[in-house]
Amino acid sequence: MKTVSVIYPGSFDPLTNGHLDLIERGSALFGRLVVAILRNPEKQPLFSVAERREMLEELVKQRRWKNVEVDTFEGLLVDYAARRKAKAVLRGIRAISDYEYELQMALLNRKLQPKLETIFLMPALSHSFVSSRLVREIAQLGGSVKHLVPDVVEKRLREKLDHP
Ligand code: PNS
Numbered sequence: 532m533k534t535v536s537v538i539y540p541g542s543f544d545p546l547t548n549g550h551l552d553l554i555e556r557g558s559a560l561f562g563r564l565v566v567a568i569l570r571n572p573e574k575q576p577l578f579s580v581a582e583r584r585e586m587l588e589e590l591v592k593q594r595r596w597k598n599v600e601v602d603t604f605e606g607l608l609v610d611y612a613a614r615r616k617a618k619a620v621l622r623g624i625r626a627i628s629d630y631e632y633e634l635q636m637a638l639l640n641r642k643l644q645p646k647l648e649t650i651f652l653m654p655a656l657s658h659s660f661v662s663s664r665l666v667r668e669i670a671q672l673g674g675s676v677k678h679l680v681p682d683v684v685e686k687r688l689r690e691k692l693d694h695p
Pocket of ligand 1: 542606607609635637640
């Protein structure tokens with residue numbers, strides 16, 4: 532697995548401690564891990580792609596993950612994976628509720644590109660209830676997300692939402 536190049540795709544709007552946990556596990560397992568932020572022109576995100584990239588790059592630097600790269604992509608994941616010569620896609624599964632959607636995506640990606648595998652890892656149980664959507668909601672309503680996201684994300688959320 533140490534020679535394998537793997538893509539960890541997602542929206543990361545914003546990055547949570549669960550995502551960070553998965554990057555750490557992926558970085559320890561694979562030769563190269565590309566964290567790929569989806570550029571989705573149809574979605575109105577809270578953080579721009581550039582902002583998300585900045586936060587991720589700062590964290591990768593902080594954690595000294597030498598084999599982790601941050602990138603962005605548009606279009607089909609299988610096409611991006613082919614361009615990056617990646618053998619597999621990494622996704623996290625927190626609970627059974629994630630499974631159906633993840634299975635559907637993994638099997639459709641396999642239909643599109645049979646050679647591309649999807650690898651699932653579970654984040655630590657303590658992160659299993661954290662999602663970007665709920666982090667956004669809590670932060671937008673003025674609640675604290677201090678233990679749900681990395682410090683750099685928490686600070687950016689406060690700045691963006693103008694909360695003290
Ligand atoms: O963090 P998310 O929003 O759950 O990530 C979803 C993501 C980015 C992995 C998925 O939407 C994706 O791969 N989009 C790229 C377009 C694509 O390939 N769609 C077909 C999936 S079967």
